[in-house]
Amino acid sequence: MSLITNVMDHSLDDGYAEAAARRKAQGESGGMPKTLxxxxxxxxxxxxxxxxxxxxxxxxxxxxxxxxxxxxxxxxxxxxxxxxxxxxxxxxxxxxxxxxxxxxxxxxxSGGSGQADLAGVLSGATAVHGPGVKLVVNDAKEATSGGDGNPRETSGFSDTGRVRDRDMQRVVNGLWASGAEAVSINGQRLTALSAIRAAGDAILVDNKPLVPPYTVLAVGDGKKLSTRFQNSADGLYLHALEQNYGIRTGISTESDVRLPAAPSVIVRTAQPSTEKGTS
CATH class of the missing domain: 1.20.5 (Single alpha-helices involved in coiled-coils or other helix-helix interfaces)
Structure with missing residues (x-):
């Protein structure tokens, strides 16, 4: 207790106290300098x-x-x-x-023969129109609730809520198998050489990015094409995505759909014909 009392009574060291008293006695204020x-x-x-x-x-x-x-x-x-x-x-x-x-x-x-016209349609080299179906595939609603409505900028939602390249591959293959004569996605014509791939979260068709919703147009017998696709394995797969993950889809028959020609048709292999016409 005596030590604590001494510290309380002498909070300032004796040496500091003496120096302060000495400067005070000598008239040193510690402010502005006094000498010239x-x-x-x-x-x-x-x-x-x-x-x-x-x-x-x-x-x-x-x-x-x-x-x-x-x-x-x-x-x-x-x-x-x-x-x-x-x-x-x-x-x-x-x-x-x-x-x-x-x-x-x-x-x-070749004179506008039926074979040449068919080759142009199948290769995608010519624009086509006719009856068919319109299929719209969109990301789940929860996937577009953030990022200013852009599903590619949202986070915190399962990837299964977004349409993937493999989903669109199955949709397109299912339409071909169901009897489609020509197919396009968001205005891009598909050919036998077209590729549907992914780059991060974006879906690319022939290296061109697509923005949802994905509108697929297919030329063919509209009613039969719609029924066959929805009853096919790929149509049931799309229905499962809708039921389980909220993927939004809609299919309708159209009296006339118009598909542009493919931007460029690249010939991978070509050989001159050796057949000769018969007289």
Missing amino acids: RAKLGLAAGLVLAALVVTVGAAQARVAAPVVAKERQELIDRIDRETSAADKLEGDVDKLRDDVSERQRAALKK
Whole structure:
């Protein structure tokens, strides 16, 4: 207890107390310097600090236009390169259209025979229209409740609530097997060489990304095509996705559906015909 009492009574060390008393007796306030030398030193320090700040501000002011100029030059360069890329993309699209047109013209050189027309339809080289079905497949409602309605930006929902590339593969194969003569997804014509793949959460058709909902159009006998597909294994698979995972689907028969030609039909293997006509 005596130690605690001593600490309480003498909270300030004796040495500090003596130094404070001595400075007080000598009239030292510890504030502004009293001697001329000390005042000159303080003034010189303040002038040096002001000089450093002034020089820094001047350098920043001089460098600002240079930085702004470099930034503007970079923006202009980006704009030029973007415009050049857009022009090249437009040229590519024109060349693709020209190639597609030449391919369609080559199919008609045989005199518009039924075999040539059939080859054009089956290969996707010509646009087609006729009766058929319209099948819409969309992600589950819970998958579009976040990310501003974009299912590719949502999280916290099971992947099974989103339509996958394998689901669309089964849908398309089921339509072909049910008697479809031509099929397209979101306006993209499918051919025997088309590929439905995934890149992350996105579905790609021939390397072009699709955005849900996925609208599948198929040309054929609408009523028979719809019935056969819904009763097929692939149609039942789609129904199971709807029942178990909330995938939204809808199928309807259409009196006339229009499918564009495929952008480009690539010939993998070609051989000259050796058959000779009979007289």
